[in-house]
Amino acid sequence: MLQDLVKRVKQAFDRFIKGDKNGKRSGKPRFKGKHRYRTFTYPQGSLDWVKGNRVRLPKIGWVRFVRHRPLPEGFSVKTVSISQKADGWYVTFSLENKSVPAQPTVDIEPTEANSIGVDAGLEYFMACSNGQTKVPPKFYRQAEEKLGRLQAKRDARSKGSKPRRKLNARIAKLHQRIARQRKQWHFETANELLEKADVIFVEDLKVSNLSRRNPAKQAEDGTFLPNGQSAKSGLNKSFADAGIAQFLNEILPFKAAKAGKKVVKVNPAGTSQHCAICLNRVPKGLSERWHDCPDCGASMPRDVNSGLLIQKVGLDVASLKNAKPRSKRSGRRSPRCTA
Template structure:
């Protein structure tokens, strides 16, 4: 089953915008009520059985079950008779709000996340229609339950054969958007290891360094707009809470943040396509980039968006039939990619790699990317079933057959640690 998400800009009328905002407000009230119910249940179980707080304790009957999704969904149905405004929103939309809260609650326990947060009118920005009617899409409009036809800007056509499964309406600083989930009942095989291998090393000094010797500087998306953003935020503290002037200024700040995010996203995709050109295999380090945002360089890490880039690179690799894999990150800057010798720990001030064993010298980031490439070739060497570099043998090819027993000591390897794939045509590798 192939699933894709396409995003389009909506062009609603003033009346339709009022309906969308009303739907967001009702979804926010349902979210906050359901979250409050769950937190109250947990608070009632926090006190020991033999002692109570000196101030107060929230008491719920011991026989009261936990307010799970199914229990809260049944309560939501019963609440519509008492609160008529709940009937103005499609029932499946409110059910999806409870499902989203249930997933956030499970992630809190399973993945160590914090408590889900209560939503104000700025934090609740989207809602989902899990089902649409028959033929909901036209060239200039899309139909939603209880909304009717809303004009949109169809920036790209929906691929033939794909079915629209669900739609998410999102409010952004620049307007309203719809994200369509498209499905096609077909199985597409994953790309196989083939062609020219390319290792990538991500970092703060250079955003990415490739095993081919290319180094790309890290752009400063936030820094270019930081002065303008700082001036707007300085004016915000003098505005009264809840006033129209504060709301207008918040909208200006949100539009500036979205402009920064759009520039980052556009650059990530262009770079991903550039790296996939001429490559049959892409290897990156398996890094938890969340930890990078907890140190003194947290702002620079968030500005670069390393995790977002790797996720988008994986998607572009799949789209361009390029094999993508992650390798072990430990010791990539301490191993010589030419001979495999351990060069010792390098401090961040050392930006040049020099091996005392073989004399190989290059920049630190390029050496790390070449070691990442070598580790990736070691991993795929156990599963490759095609001829590599004109070898006569077929089937499972070992690491020695791919890169040689002594890596780049062969003069044909050109100091990169593997036979030079760039001069070999894809037709020769089939």
């Protein structure tokens, strides 16, 4: 176990000095007290450690656990990790079978029939090129009231007291529940999507950019002016609630690889500002939720239009960089359908 500890310290310093694989540097490593050290790993586990619903952990002994599925045949146990979560302790076995290829290669030629373009957003969690849309369930918003009540109750208790600790545990459990609801919904949504197509085009979304804080605005005399942050905080909360990044970057590719299908990231530049049918530029503000093309008469929800464009860009039948700007003569400025 001490081997793993050394590895963690090295990783913390590497991230501080050199940064991660994207060159992003983390903060200075600080002391990790026993309450922040919630996971420990045995780097060399063994199949002999597991007998039925019991596991023998070195220096601890036999511990009973809930085994949610049997260990598959032909695998050897590599590492064994113990982690503490809000509702208890978990044990994770990482398994290896040398005959299983590490990264199965998927070779599917995307066509218009076997692919689907997906625009992810807040109004619709997904808007697909086939016209299907999915509204995100707001698990966090639903639990917000209960969460607020618990937090107020906790804040009324004195620091370090037993009731406060108990309330903190209940708050942590509620957060865990919200995260699990969201995750399950993501898995179900990914399955639904993968049933419809072999290749899924998604936008290469940088959510960290979307949910960044607005810069502070200062007047000449040094006082702070409204910078729109409070309105944006509400939006950030919805972004986090929808969990778009987790879905697009982790869950969907994971499920696709398991099903032998493909997820392709597409540069989303211009996919909200062009018409998916005639590819002419149709500029829209963020508040305009409907796409009405004055040139070809296309009319559909804004995000479905984006989904179609993402598919077309992914299939390489549309290149938005070369799309000609819309002619100035038909500069229609009248309000469009906002329903």
